[in-house]
Amino acid sequence: MRGWAESRRGGLTLVLTRRCPVRCGFCPQSFEDKDMSPAVLDASLRSLGRRFGDSGPIKLFGGEPLVRPDLVRQAVLGAARLGLKGGVLLSTHGKLMAPAMVRFLRGHPEVEVAFGRPSPWAGRLPRVTLNFILEPGARAEVVLRRLRRSLALGHKSFNFLPVYFIPWKAGDLAGLRRSLAGLARLIKGLRKAGMALEVKNLRRQGRLPLYNDGPCVDTDGTVYCSNLVLAKGMKPLAEVLRLGSVARPRLKAAPSPAALGSVMTACFSPEAMEGTRAADAALSEFVHDLR
Ligand code: SF4
Numbered sequence: 225m226r227g228w229a230e231s232r233r234g235g236l237t238l239v240l241t242r243r244c245p246v247r248c249g250f251c252p253q254s255f256e257d258k259d260m261s262p263a264v265l266d267a268s269l270r271s272l273g274r275r276f277g278d279s280g281p282i283k284l285f286g287g288e289p290l291v292r293p294d295l296v297r298q299a300v301l302g303a304a305r306l307g308l309k310g311g312v313l314l315s316t317h318g319k320l321m322a323p324a325m326v327r328f329l330r331g332h333p334e335v336e337v338a339f340g341r342p343s344p345w346a347g348r349l350p351r352v353t354l355n356f357i358l359e360p361g362a363r364a365e366v367v368l369r370r371l372r373r374s375l376a377l378g379h380k381s382f383n384f385l386p387v388y389f390i391p392w393k394a395g396d397l398a399g400l401r402r403s404l405a406g407l408a409r410l411i412k413g414l415r416k417a418g419m420a421l422e423v424k425n426l427r428r429q430g431r432l433p434l435y436n437d438g439p440c441v442d443t444d445g446t447v448y449c450s451n452l453v454l455a456k457g458m459k460p461l462a463e464v465l466r467l468g469s470v471a472r473p474r475l476k477a478a479p480s481p482a483a484l485g486s487v488m489t490a491c492f493s494p495e496a497m498e499g500t501r502a503a504d505a506a507l508s509e510f511v512h513d514l515r
Pocket residue numbers: 244245246247248251252253286287288316317340
């Protein structure tokens with residue numbers, strides 16, 4: 225699967241909040257009025273952060289983590305105090321990014337900010353990636369315009385993501401392939417002209433589409449094998465994904481790929497799984513084309 229991230233880099237996902245005020249129509253997550261407590265955050269960093277935070281980043285996740293800027297700061301400062309070598313990844317829509325947070329992040333080059341939409345702050349932060357979302361029905365010329373606008377805002381690093389876990393109609397898939405072919409042409413042209421432009425999909429591949437494949441601490445301190453536990457409809461299946469708790473960080477072994485596959489099949493409709501496979505295959509062709 226090309227459409228996600230970080231799974232080969234290790235690291236630890238921290239769900240700082242289950243809240244998100246944005247509610248993108250395509251988002252597969254379930255939302256709850258729950259935040260991580262500062263004590264659980266501290267315990268997560270001291271136990272699991274020490275164990276997983278050198279091989280990959282501490283991923284600050286939600287919901288929308290910037291609903292709780294205090295926890296974002298605590299996590300960044302805590303990881304720095306512990307001397308974790310994997311850095312920090314802040315995954316945010318960007319709408320709640322405030323000037324005070326930008327000033328804070330400018331002092332922390334170990335933090336990579338992954339925006340969910342083009343951000344005017346892109347050129348002001350030390351390390352930025354744009355999760356470039358490709359929705360069904362988006363016309364190729366509109367997608368290319370969005371890439372040009374993102375470049376004008378200072379974005380130079382991109383992770384292209386078709387919307388997953390929805391049924392993709394044949395016409396929408398053909399449109400996705402057109403958009404990706406146009407993006408590949410534009411990117412090659414810009415590179416040829418000397419622009420340093422990074423496509424993260426070239427370096428990333430994981431077992432799960434969209435979700436991280438590695439330990440994930442939920443707001444209440446329960447540890448799961450993936451943030452897949454945040455998906456709508458996953459609650460009754462959460463036990464299969466549960467590894468332990470930050471209070472007793474002796475974690476169980478992660479479920480096998482077959483068990484993970486069964487959880488996904490039980491949670492998502494066959495049409496949504498087929499749409500995910502087809503959209504990811506189009507993304508893989510794009511990656512192949514750019515190599
Ligand atoms: S994609 Fe991100 S910003 Fe959009 S609703 Fe889901 S959590 Fe919120």
